[in-house]
Amino acid sequence: AGIYGSYGSLYMERCLISGNIAGEVEIAEPVTEEIVLGRGGGIYLTAIVAEIADSTITNNDASASGGGIFFTDVSEEPSIVRNCLIVRNEAGRDGGGISVNWYAKPIITNCTVADNKATGEFGTLGDSGFGGGMYCSYHSNTVVTNSIFWDNFAFSSGGQINLGTGFEFDPRPSTLDIAYSTIDGVLEETGIHVDNGCELIGQYDTFDPLFESVGSSFEGRYYLDPTSPCVDAGSGSASGYYVDAGQLEPLLSEPVHVQLSRGYTTQTDYLFDTETVDIGYHYPMVFAGICGLCDVDPNSIEGSPDEPDYIAGDGMINLADFAKFALNWGMADCGTGNGWCDGTDVTVDTLVNSYDLFVFTNCWLEKDEEAPGYATRSDNEEDGDRPQLVWLEEPNSIDAYTEPGNGPPYEIRMSVKPVFDNWTGDGVEYYFCSKYDNAYYNIDMDRTDPANDKYDPTVSDPNYWMTDPSYDEENWQPDSWDIDTWDVALVGRDYTVRARERRSTGIRNITASAESKGSIFGKEYNPPDDGQWLAEYGPDMDGDGELDLITDGRPMLASQTQNSVTMTAMTVVDYDINGEPYTSATYEGGKQRVMYIFERKRNGISEAEHSTDGTDIEDIYGPTWTDTDLLENETYTYTVHTEDRPYGNVGGWSESVAVTIGIIDSELPEPNPAEFADPHPDTYLRRGYDLVLGFYDYIEAVIATDAPNPPGIGVWYQFEIDGAIQQWQISETLLREVSRNSVNTYRVRYRDNFIENVTGWSDPVTTIPIPSG
Secondary structure, eight states: EEEEEEEEEEEEOOOEEEEEOOOEEEOOOOOOOEEEEBBSSSSEEEEEEEEEEOEEEEEEEEBOOOSSSEEEEEEEEOOEEOOOOSSSSSSSSBBBSSSEEEOOOOEEESOOSSSSSSSOSSSTSSSSSSSHHHOSHHHHHHESSSOEEEEEEOOOOOOEEEOOOOSSSSOOOOEEEEOEEESOSSSSSEEEEEOTOEEEEEEBBBBOOOEEESSSSSGGGGGEOTEEEEEEEEOSSSEEEEEETOOOOOOOOEEEOOOSTTEEEEEETOOOSBBBBSSSSEETTTTTTTHHHHOOOTOOOOTOSOOOEEEEOOOOSSSHHHHHHHHHTTTTOOOOGGGHHHTTTTOOOOHHHHHHHHHHHHHOOOOOOOOBSSSOOTTTTTTTTTTBEEEEEEEOSSSOSSSTTSSEEEEEEEEEOOOBBBBTTTEEEEEEEEEEEEEEETSOOOOOOOGGGOOOSSSTTTGGGGOGGGGGGGGOOSOSSSEEEEETTEEEEEEEEEEEEEEEESSOBBOOOOEEEEEETTTOOOOOOOOOEEEEEEOOOSSSOOOOOEESSSOOOGOSSSSSSEEEOOOOOBTTSSBBSSSSEEEETTEEEEEEEEEEEEEEEEEEEEEEEOOSSTTOOOOOEEEOOOOTEEEEEEEEEETTTTTTTTTTOOOOOEOOOOOEEEEEOBBBSOOBBOOTSSSBTTTTEETTTTTEEEEEEEBBTTTSOOTTOEEEEOOOOOEEOOOOOOEEEEEEEEOOOEEEEEEEEOOSSSSBOOOOOOEEEEEEOOOOO
């Protein structure tokens, strides 16, 4: 192996591990011969706490396992591999890029693992060649975040990752926790293979990272196209996020901080990684923020007692900066502890030498003339315009006035997407202001004092005053968020914000204002739950192992009458400003909070929104709606969503349900009114006696017809016995036990399959006792 680490701890940064081989070694013993397998072509780590950062591991080979890195054995804490390029390594059995074994617990973050191979050349054919990118087995636990596994190859399974159990007859399952990463392939052969008993935690994507090449070296093939979906797709801020052990044990004693903004890039346009961290390896940039790195003016020092929030530099490269370089010339112990020799180690290689001087001379007399901004321009920005800030959280109320116990002061919260400056990095400050009654104030000012009003009606640009930072230095702030407060509810204000470099002196370029956005104190912005159809479940009566649906609110044919459909939505919950359910379903004296809005489409075309709107306010908010006057042979599709009152926050739509209206039948069965048939020949006025039944009444109706069906088909019969109406039945006869001396009166009527098509009642017939004798 190129590096062998055992026990203790190891820290590696900005290293190139290349061209190493771990082959088989035969050891002659007095009695037997032992073959030591080739593992860890680039790096072999056993029972050690290691941190490998900003390094390239390439063109290494292991005859058995771990062409790039081999992890094994228990360590006090997880090892960390962060921002590493692990490419073009090979292993004969497993883990072309990385192999994790025997209780090892590494954390891999912001790495690109690509073009590695598990060739299958070691061992038995078919029992070799696992995990081209990474192999995890033997009770190992691995965490992967913000990483790319792409174009790796495995002869047998798990082209990108193989999550295995090790020995076939002594399985030891492993665990992989993966998030914010993209994995090549969705099939086990090309993507991730998971053995029985192993646990794959988390989620990952399979989008193409759109690699682009820079330069002629193979290691330069893994830059990202600026349109890559890996850009801004990671788990935290590029200016600093923390790595932990996810759901696995043991946890880190303290999270590891990762910073990949200033001095790094993933893209072919060499832009800094700003905002959300990009997925994959970040190339260190010697010329990242090139002139800003040289701005080391000693007259403005970061963290000085009187101005602790300001950064070093004045936005100009001149003699003051050169003097600082001269003072540190020849230093050879630069690092994070001394601020990379007070910033004069521009190339971050621990030395202040001719390489740093080369960068410095290329920036001689340059000035910072660009305001902070984003990696890409907004659609409404023209070349040469000052960057415009973009709202991350538009101004919105964070206190509700309608619930008991809530009251002044009312608050409005807002934030913008943090900007990045090519000179000062994330050394940026912000100024939030509000407009009310043609007056402009910083939101931290006393608005009862007219002297704080910065509005001048004679100037066409009402935000003109923000181009002169001298008027109100104290209210610039490093935070990209702010909260405004006021004592009166339902007062509205408009807000905007600008940004500039956070310098104590020198050049401070100011951005354009964010688009003005308004909000209202005491207004709640949380929507109710999404619309959904009513569904109630009962016991499992059919024995299929699932609860039976006993109430179905979806619009279906079963609920269809002739030309109308009835549907019922689930009663939903609305939420207050704190995200908690309202304690009452009503407001302002009994008005319902939630309205249910139904939409229908006929043959795929939206016709109208139909709410349960009416003259009776109690009916406006009911979750049941009947759609009427539907056309035959047409298909109607229904959805429902919710909206709260009085704020108008809209919930999501339910699933759509289609109903096809058949031929509408308005014809009644014949004869109408219904009729009884002639008395049965074996009865006495329809009453008889049977040895089994005893005395009985036998009633028979005329068989009805319902065009175009044949007689008796599609017809239902309903009998009335002594004024009591019976259930509908499909038989035209009625047979029932009676007492010998009872007197009973019967009527009958018909309907067809549409419950509204009902005939009139027949004339009554009466059965009388059978005479004795």
